[in-house]
Amino acid sequence: MSAIANSIFSPEAAARFDKLATIYPVKRSALVPMLLYAQDEIGYVSEAAIQEIAKRLDLFDLDVRNVLSYYSMLRTKPAGKYNVQVCTNISCMLRGGYEILDHCKAKLGIGHKQVTADGQFSLEEVECIGACCWAPAMQVNYDFHDDLTTIKVDAILQDYAEGRGKDVK
Amino acid sequence: MPTFVSHPEEVIVLKKRWGQGAADIEKYLELDGYKAVQEAIAQGPEWIVSVMKASGLRGRGGAGFPTGMKWSFVPKVSEKPKYVLVNGDESEPGTCKDHVIFLEDPHSVIEGTMIAGLAIGSKLGFIYLRGEYRYLLKIVEKAVADAYAKGFLGKNIFGKEGVDFDIITQTGAGAYEVGEESALMESLEGKRGVPRIKPPFPAIVGLYGGPTVINNAETIASVPHILMMGGEAYAKLGTERNGGTRLFGISGHVERPGVYELPMGYSLRKAIYEVAGGIKGGKKLKAVVPGGSSCPVLTADEIDVGLDFDQMGKAGTMLGSGGIVVLDETVSIVEFALRVISFYQHESCGWCIPCREGTDWIKKTLGRVYAGGGTKKDVDNVQYLAENMMGRTFCPLGDAAAMPTLGFVKKFRKEFEDYIDGHKAGTPIMTEQQLVGAGH
Amino acid sequence: MADVTITVDGKKVTAPAGTLLIEACKTAGIEIPAFCYYPGLSLQGACRMCVVRQEKNPKLATACTTAIADGQVFFTETPEITQARKATLQLLLGNHPLDCPVCDAGGECELQDMTFKYGAADSFYAEPKNHREEQKWSPVVYFDRPRCILCYRCVRMCGEGMDVFALGIQNRGSSSVIAPNSPAALNPDDLAHVDCEQCGMCIDACPVGALTSGTYRYKTRPWEMNHVATVCTHCGDGCKTTLGVRSTSDGAEIVRGDNRDKSGMNGDFLCNKGRYAFDFANHDDRITTPLVRNAAGKLEAASWEAAFDHIGRKLRMDVDTRGGETIGVIGGNRLTNEEAYLLQKFARTVLKTNNIDHHRTADHVAFAQALAGQSGRTASLRDTLTSKTVLVVGGDPSNQSPATAWNLRTAVRNSGAKLYIANTEDIKLRRQAKAFVKLQPFGYGALAGFLAGDDSAGSSAVNDVEALKTFRETLKAAEGLLILVGSELRGGDLKKLVEFGLSIPDAKFALLSDYVNSRGAADMGLLPDMLPGYTPLGSERFAEYGKASTPGLDMLEMFDAAAAGKLSALYVVGANPVLRYGIDSAALKDTFVVVQEMFMTETAVLADVVLPAANLYEKAGSVTNHYGDLQQVNKAGDRAGVRSDFEMIVRVADKMGAHIPTLIPFGKGLRSDMGQTRGAQSGEADRHAVWLTAQNLEPRLSPFDPMAILDEIQRLVPGYDKVLRLQLLSGNDQHLETDSTLVQIAGQRKDLVLPSGDTLFTSGTLGHYSAMLLDLQANESRRLPVLDQTAAD
C-alpha cells in the first residue's frame, strides 16, 4: 500500500517514493531525488507534486519550494517532451557551443527556456555538463550527445522528432 | 558517449580497467576487483590509513588535501554514526574525469567507498552524482545492486561476521555549489545547497551531524589501486608530497582533447603539445586555464610548470580539478572572462553578500564592457570587486570567481583597455543576443 | 564553562570559553557590526560584516561564528577590516533603492548606520537596480524586496523563534529572495501572502526597512515619536512594550508598539496583539463625554460635574436607604492594581458592601490557598527561560500566553530545557515537548489525582496508564522543575496538582490566566469573600475597613439579585459582564447601573450613567501578571475627554461625601522623594505636584495619584509589602509572592472561572474595537486549506 492515499503519481513512481522515504537515516534526504523523479514523470514539479512530496516527507510546502527553487534542473513550468540543453560553458564555447545553440534556436524556432508550439522540444542554454573533453556537447533530457556539429544536431533532433531518440530516465 | 583517447606518455593506474567493460561485476572481478577491500578487511583500519598516508594521495576534488590525513581526523569513537560520502558532483567547468570513472569503472568507486568506510569505522556510504549524470547513476545503481547480490555489500560482507556496509546512491538536481563538501551534505539532507559554517569540519560533524569523510570520486576510485600496489609504489609515480597519477581532462583548442592519466608533476607544456597533440589547427597558444575555470589563467609563456599542487601554487595558479582548458590566439579574453564570471554568478548560492553581489556586479560590468559600453574605470572596478571578494566569502566559491577574474584583468589588462578603445583582440564568439542568455 | 582571557585590540577581555567573539566583545564594550547575527538564533556567517583578524590566521574570521579560546588575539578595526566592511556595504548598496527618506526604517536602520560609519556612500555601478514592487503579505506584514539585504533574520525568527516557519528563502544567487508560505500562484488575488501568527517578530528583527508593519508604515519618522515604556494590556503575560506616541489635536496617538530596547522580562518578544492591537485606543467609537440617561430613557451627553453629581447622590441614597448590601461592584481585568484596590476599598468602606467581583479567568484563590505558608515556590515569567524542566498542564501558551510560549521554545532550543506537556488538546507547544500526554476530555482532575499518588485515577486521565507512570516518575526526578498550570485546573484539582509539585524539591509554580491584570484583580481583592492579598474577611489586618465579615454576592448572584429586583445599583469598572455572562438586559431594568468604559459595550448600553474611561495605555500605576511579576504602567497615549478609572472613583466617592483623605491616603508625604517621577508619568494632577516641588513648596500628592494608594497597598496587602519602589519606578519587573495568611475558606467555593477563550487574534471586548485584530481575523478566513503539516527538523 502506498504511504499516501490518492497519490498523483503513477503506481510505479509512488512505490519508488514510498521506498525512497525509508532508505535514508533521515526521511527528508529523499527530497531532491524525489523532486527530480516527480519532474521526470509529470514534466515539471507541479503544485500538487509539491504538496504530495511535502506530505510524504513531513515537510511544509514552503520547505519544498525553498529547495525546489534552488536547483536549476527543477522547473515549475512544463518543458518540451525533449528538453534540449546546450552547454556553452568554456570548453564547449571554445569548440562551437554557441554555434550549436544558435543552430538549435534557428532549427526549433525557439529561444532559451522556450517550448515549441507542439510541445515536442524545449531549449535551454546550460552551464557545464561535464563533457568538456568531448565538446561541444548537449543533453536531450538525460541523454548526452557530444562532439557535436550542426549536421549531427540535425540528425539527433530528427531522431527525437520521429520518436527514435534515446531517452534515459 | 565519451571518445576514448590514450597516449604513450600516460602512466596507467586508474585507467587500468577502462574500455574493458568493467562496469560489469564479473569483468571487474576478473580484473582483480574487490581484492583490495578484502585485504583491507583483513588488515584493519590502521593499516589502510597508513598505506593511504604513504601514498601521498591528495584529494582530486580540487583542494588537494592529503587523503590519508583527512581520514585520520575522524574520531575513533563517536556517538553518532559515521559516514563516507563520495563527491561525484563534478561541475567545475573544464572537468569531466569523474564522468568517465562512473562510466567505465563504477566498481572502483564502490570498492573505494567501502575501504574508506573500513578505515574510519563507518557502515554507510553515499555516492552523490550531479543531477545531469542520470545515465551514470543507472550504471552505478546497477553496480551497487550487483555488489549487494554478491554479498559484497550489506550485512557480513564477504562472509565476514560483523562487517557491514551499505551504499546509497543518488543525484543532485543542478547546482555547482553542491560540489562544495558541506553544501553537498545539506543537499543530501534534502535542503538547499548552501554550505555550512566551518569549523566544525565534516570529519567531526558532517552528514546528519555524524563524523564524515567526503572525497572526490577520483580520489575514492584511486584507493583500491593504491592498496593493491602499495602506498610507497604509488607515491613514487608522482613528485614530492604529490603522490601518484591523476586524470587530466584536456579540452578547448587542442588537437586531441580527452581525459589522460599523467603522473603528478608532469609538464603542462608537454601535456598540451605532446599528449593532447598541440594547438588545434596549428594556431598559436594564447592562454591556459590549468585546473578548471576557477584557476587563474596562465599565459602562453607560463606553461613550463609541473602539474602538481605545489608547483602550480608557486606559479600563481592551482592544479584544481585537473581540467586543463586551452585557449588559442583567436580567443578574446574579455569575452572569456565574461563567460567565466557568468557561470559563477549563476551558481553562487546567494548566501553571503560578497559572493552574491560581487559575482553579479562583475558580470554586469564585464557584460557592458563586452557590449561596447565600457570605460577604463570599469577595469579598475572589476579588479576592486574581485579583490574585495577574495578570502572574504562564506565558502570558496567566491574565491573561485574572484581568482580567475583577477588573473584575466591583471595579466590581460591591456587587452581589456584596448577592447574598450575599440581594438578588439580575438574573434568574439557570443553574439549580443546570446550574451543575454549567458549565465541565464 | 571556565573563563578564558583573549586580547581584542590590545585590550584583555574575559568571558567563558566558547562564548562567541561578537558577544564577548559586546560585553567588553567593543562593538562589532553584524547584519545576519542575531542573539539566540542560529548562526549564519552570511553577511561578512563582522570580519575580524585573528592573529596567525591567514584569512579574516567572522566574529559571529568564532568561539573564543584562551590566549587568542584579535583585531577588530584595522584598515584591512574597515575596507572589507566598506566593500561589503558598497555591494549591498549596489542594488539597494536608497529610498531612506521614505523608508520606515530611516533613522533606525542598521544599514544606514553602517554606511554612515564606514563611509560607503560612493557607487560605481552604471547598471540599473533591480526594482520590485512592494508586497502586502498580510494586513500587518509588508515586504519591500529591494531593501532586503538577505540577512535571514526574519526566516530564523519565524522558524526557530516562533516555530511557525512561514518564511523561506527561494531561488539562489542574486535572485535569492525571502518568500512567504502562501505563494501568489495559489491565491485568488494572485498575490503572495503569509499565513502565520502575524507576530511581527520578523519586522522587529529586520535590520533594514524590508519588512514593515501595516499599522506603522508611512505614518511617521522614528524621531518624531515619543517612546514610552509600559505594559501590554492584552494577556496575562504582561509584556513590557515600548509605545511610539505622536501628538494629535485631541491628545496623543499611539502609532507603534515594539520591544526594541529588550529591557523587559519578555526580552525581544512581542506577539501580534502587543505589537499592533493598541489601535483600539485610537478608535473613532471612543466615548469622550459622560452620558446620562434622560427622562426619555435615552443616554445623553452630560457634563462631568452633572454625571458625578447624579451618581453620587443616587449611590448615597441607596446606601442610606436600602443598604450597601443592595449595591454590586464589578471590576475589570485591565485595571491597574491601584484602581482595583481602590475600587474594592471604595465598595467596602464607602458603599459598605462586599458584593464585589471580577471576571475570573483562573482560580487564583485556590492557587494561593494551595501555596499558603510556602515560600520560593512561585515562578516568574523569567523562570520560563531558565528552568531546566517545565511541565505544562492545561492551557495553550502559544495562543494565550505567547511570551511564555516564546520563552519555553527559547529555553528548549538554546539551553536544552526539557518540556513536558499534558493537555486534552494537541496544543502547538507539544512540538517542543520531550513528552506529550494527551488527556481524556476533562481529564485534568484525574491527572492531578494520579500525579499526587492516586493510581486509580490514571485510567480516567489517559489510555496508557503505564506511560503516565513513567511521565510521573520522570517529573519526580526532574531538577529545577517549573509547573505551569492552565485555567482548566481549579479548586481541589488545582490543589492536588500543587500538592504533587510540592513533593518535588525546588519545584515552582505559576497559574496562567487571561488579561494583563487578572492576577492583580484577584490579588487586590475584587472578590466577594476575600480581602486584598487573599486575606479572610473580617481580618484584623484590615481593621480600618470595618469588620464586615459576611461574604458578599459573587458575579452571578449579583445579576440574580438584580433580576429579582434586589440590586439597587451596579457599579461596573472596565468590564463587560453582560456579554461575557450572557446576561439578559431585562435583568438590570430595576438597577441603577454605572459603567466606566471606553466603548458602548453590551454592558454600557444598559447603563444609566456611562463615564468615558482611559485605557491602560493612558494612565499610570502598576499591574501584576499571572506569574506575580509586578510592573509599572506608564501613560503613553492621551485622549481628550476621558479620565482614568482611578480619578472617576475618587470623584464619585467625593460626591457621595466620603472622607477622601481616608479613602486615598494622600498628602502624607510618604516616600515623597519620588514625587518627580510620579509627576512626570501620572497626568495633570501630578504635574501640579512637580510644580510644587519646583517652587520649593512641600510636594503634595494629589488624591488622584495612584502612588498614594500604592503606599497603602504596600502597608496592608500581604506580599505587596515587599515591593521595591525603585525597582518599580525604574521600569523593572519584580516577582512578588502572595503571602497568604489565609484560613481555609469553609466548604467548597463555587467555581466561577470562565477563561476568556481568546486566541492570537482576539482580546476580549477590547478586541472588537481593534481594526487590526478584525483585519487579522478576516485575513485568517482567507487562509487556504493546508495539509496537516509539521515542522521541518
Ligand SMILES: Cc1cc2nc3c(=O)[nH]c(=O)nc-3n(C[C@H](O)[C@H](O)[C@H](O)COP(=O)(O)O)c2cc1C
Ligand atoms: C564551489 C566548490 C565546488 C566544488 N565542487 C566540487 C566537485 O564538483 N567535485 C568535487 O569532488 N569536489 C568539489 N569541491 C571540493 C569539495 O569541497 C571537497 O574539497 C572535495 O570533495 C574533497 O574531496 P577530495 O579531498 O577527495 O578532493 C568543490 C568545492 C567548492 C568550494
Ligand code: SF4
Ligand atoms: S527581510 Fe529583513 S530580516 Fe529578513 S532577510 Fe531581508 S533584510 Fe533580513
Ligand code: FES
Ligand atoms: S554577523 Fe557574522 S557574518 Fe553576519
